[in-house]
Amino acid sequence: MFFAISVQDSCGAHRSAKTSWPSVTLVVNVFDGGPKTTVAYKIGAEAPIPMSWKRAPIPLCKKSLPAIARPSRPWVKAEPSSHIWVARLPPLLEPGAHAIDVYVVDEYGRDHHDSLILEVTG
Numbered sequence: 001m002f003f004a005i006s007v008q009d010s011c012g013a014h015r016s017a018k019t020s021w022p023s024v025t026l027v028v029n030v031f032d033g034g035p036k037t038t039v040a041y042k043i044g045a046e047a048p049i050p051m052s053w054k055r056a057p058i059p060l061c062k063k064s065l066p067a068i069a070r071p072s073r074p075w076v077k078a079e080p081s082s083h084i085w086v087a088r089l090p091p092l093l094e095p096g097a098h099a100i101d102v103y104v105v106d107e108y109g110r111d112h113h114d115s116l117i118l119e120v121t122g
Helices: 018-023 059-068
Strands: 003-008 025-030 038-043 052-057 080-088 096-105 111-120
Touching: 025 038, 025 096
Parallel strands: none
Antiparallel strands: 003 025, 025 080, 038 096, 052 080, 096 111
């Protein structure tokens, strides 16, 4: 199983000021995820936080496809995906590096794990 993790604010941009953290969303794209897939994340030693399924365009497609869409290619657009999970990040992350661990259980009960390092400046 493949999945990708991204962090974005409500405008799709990176934010570093502590005042902007309430609007930052963790986005997980679980390849072939479905209604029986569960996704959760945790930061450091905190308890895992369940993520919510959302029908939305894949963030990378939403960001990159407009650059190749032209009047001659009106069909090129980011369509909603059925394998996106989202959750808000905690509003008061201290400056520094934080490990975000994402845990996925697929429809067959298999566990998958990935992580990223998020650096908070400010």
